Amino acid sequence: MASSSKKSAPTEPTLWDEGVKGIWRENPVFIAVLGLCPAMAVTNSLINGVVMGAATTFVLVGASLFVSLLRHVIPKPVRISIYIIIIATFVTIVDFALAAYMPAAHRELGAFIALIVVNCLILGRQEAFASRNKVGPSLADAVGMSLGFTLALVMIGGIREVLGSGTLGGVPVFGADPSLPSEGVAVFEPWVIMVLPPGGFLTLGVLLTIFAYLKNASAERKKQEMAASPDSARRS
Amino acid sequence: MGDLVFIFASACVINNFTLALFLGLCPFFGVTGRLDTAFRLGLANIFVLVITSLSAWALNTYVLIYAPYLRLISFIVVIASTVQFVEMLIKKLSPGLFRALGIFLPLITTNCAILGLALFQTSRGYSLVEGLVYALGAGVGLTLALVIMAGLREENELAAIPRVVRGTAMSFFVAGILSMAFMGFAGLFSQS
Numbered sequence: 001m002a003s004s005s006k007k008s009a010p011t012e013p014t015l016w017d018e019g020v021k022g023i024w025r026e027n028p029v030f031i032a033v034l035g036l037c038p039a040m041a042v043t044n045s046l047i048n049g050v051v052m053g054a055a056t057t058f059v060l061v062g063a064s065l066f067v068s069l070l071r072h073v074i075p076k077p078v079r080i081s082i083y084i085i086i087i088a089t090f091v092t093i094v095d096f097a098l099a100a101y102m103p104a105a106h107r108e109l110g111a112f113i114a115l116i117v118v119n120c121l122i123l124g125r126q127e128a129f130a131s132r133n134k135v136g137p138s139l140a141d142a143v144g145m146s147l148g149f150t151l152a153l154v155m156i157g158g159i160r161e162v163l164g165s166g167t168l169g170g171v172p173v174f175g176a177d178p179s180l181p182s183e184g185v186a187v188f189e190p191w192v193i194m195v196l197p198p199g200g201f202l203t204l205g206v207l208l209t210i211f212a213y214l215k216n217a218s219a220e221r222k223k224q225e226m227a228a229s230p231d232s233a234r235r236s
Numbered sequence: 237m238g239d240l241v242f243i244f245a246s247a248c249v250i251n252n253f254t255l256a257l258f259l260g261l262c263p264f265f266g267v268t269g270r271l272d273t274a275f276r277l278g279l280a281n282i283f284v285l286v287i288t289s290l291s292a293w294a295l296n297t298y299v300l301i302y303a304p305y306l307r308l309i310s311f312i313v314v315i316a317s318t319v320q321f322v323e324m325l326i327k328k329l330s331p332g333l334f335r336a337l338g339i340f341l342p343l344i345t346t347n348c349a350i351l352g353l354a355l356f357q358t359s360r361g362y363s364l365v366e367g368l369v370y371a372l373g374a375g376v377g378l379t380l381a382l383v384i385m386a387g388l389r390e391e392n393e394l395a396a397i398p399r400v401v402r403g404t405a406m407s408f409f410v411a412g413i414l415s416m417a418f419m420g421f422a423g424l425f426s427q428s
Binding site: 033034036037040041081084085088089091092095096111114115117118119120193196197198199200201202204205208209212213216 | 257258260261308309407
């Protein structure tokens with residue numbers, strides 16, 4: 001632990017860097033493909049995505065704080081079990097809090113709030129980051145990763161809700177009843193498939209394809225720039 | 237008896253854990269590169285699910301009525317340790333079986349399909365026998381999904397797929413189409 005922080009001393013990343021990397025560059029859902037079960041199971045509407053993102057944020061930040069504080073106390077051989085118990089404690093808090101204050105959302109998300117315990121994203125961050133870093137960077141990392149996760153849930157949830165129910169956050173986007181013909185033509189017929197299970201897989205598939213395409217395009221552009229100016233390429 | 241058949245079919249195909257409930261997706265996308273591995277992972281899953289069902293039933297009946305707030309923590313800890321214990325037992329009694337399933341056991345102990353089964357079984361108030369049938373159905377359903385997915389991905393290796401969709405994105409499209417196919421089972425019991 002001490003040695004690892006010393007090793008990274010020359011290029012010490014700032015708290016800001018630790019936080020920002022999770023949002024896009026190392027986005028847990030789009031790049032690392034972690035935490036898929038909740039990312040698809042509850043994202044048939046925007047609101048569900050937001051609630052799930054907030055619950056996961058609370059658990060991840062809380063667990064990272066405790067694991068980071070206790071990193072010198074936890075014995076190596078049983079560390080995973082201890083992480084899981086810490087995570088399960090926070091999930092129990094969220095579960096009971098939601099049941100008490102937002103019963104409708106709790107009913108909607110069902111067992112998936114409890115299943116945050118086994119979200120591989122959370123355990124992964126404890127093992128890979130919080131157990132080796134000081135409290136500050138661990139918290140920054142946890143907040144960034146949670147924001148990235150929430151962003152992914154909101155994107156998937158938004159797309160599926162607009163296409164599947166014709167609403168966004170419960171507000172109709174295509175007029176009050178889009179399937180009714182206005183002036184002879186139906187404005188928008190909701191694609192029911194998008195709120196059903198296959199829609200989750202297909203939406204994420206399309207999103208990943210778009211990201212891969214953009215990444216390829218920018219890599220291609222960089223290559224062309226290099227080829228266009230061989231001087232600068234050689235110098236660098 | 238009819239109830240048990242319904243529970244089995246429902247867990248196996250109608251509400252397939254992977255394709256309809258999105259449980260256990262990590263191994264579904266991670267370990268389905270080869271058919272043979274996927275099949276053995278499925279068998280290991282059935283095994284762990286049955287143990288889970290037994291442990292969850294015992295906990296619900298004897299312990300959790302006194303301390304319901306310990307539900308999550310006790311499920312995880314008891315399931316993980318029971319699986320570890322049985323793993324040691326198998327290693328001693330049947331090394332061949334251990335070699336076939338052993339490496340997957342630690343991987344799936346804290347999988348969402350496993351904890352999901354325990355939670356669903358609890359919320360539906362299944363008895364011991366119903367719980368075991370439910371676990372078997374869920375396990376067979378998971379194996380089915382894993383094997384079909386692995387077979388399709390092996391075929392995909394040889395297909396001419398555009399570079400942008402190759403890899404994870406393609407797996408998602410395949411899973412989406414499979415999931416649509418499994419939705420066809422939804423009418424299985426409504427007709428009769």
